[in-house]
Amino acid sequence: KQEVTQIPAALSVPEGENLVLNCSFTDSAIYNLQWFRQDPGKGLTSLLLIQSSQREQTSGRLNASLDKSSGRSTLYIAASQPGDSATYLCALDQTGANNLFFGTGTRLTVIP
């Protein structure tokens, strides 16, 4: 069974710092990997989606990479801002049916 792990569970950084969030998975047979953002008491918002044939995706200050052979993905956030404070979740689709396996998330706090 696919297991998705995100370490650390929580991270605090000063404003302006660049940071990396990690996601690891046990089964490399994936269809795609997604990164979501969740604000307290809210639903999830999609940030980036990487197909299995891709190595990375970029959107603004965000860059997500995928290394299937090592079972890892990273989300890089450049020049962090207080508005980036949220929980970040990675999720895997193994078959293309969009039945997602989620990690436990990393709670990010950006300190002004």
Added chain:
Amino acid sequence: NAGVTQTPKFQVLKTGQSMTLQCAQDMNHNSMYWYRQDPGMGLRLIYYSASEGTTDKGEVPNGYNVSRLNKREFSLRLESAAPSQTSVYFCASIRSRSRETQYFGPGTRLLVL
């Protein structure tokens, strides 16, 4: 567009009571999903509906039933609530089942006493 809406936002039940969580989307999406989110755990798929008229079990379906009422609406029913079903429930939808991302509702917080 309201996107994905869920009702109620919060509910308290006693053990053994039943209730239905409602979900609706106005994006003409084909597939809809129900997840639960528990502290320290990621979201887990309960049931999904790939298209109108079909439903399938996800990772944690026990204790739940679903109905895809029409293309817009997908409901989740707890027939006899248990404290283990205390959780935050999220509904999501997607236009097609590959190469796109799911859109999530704001969630329903359920407390079973």
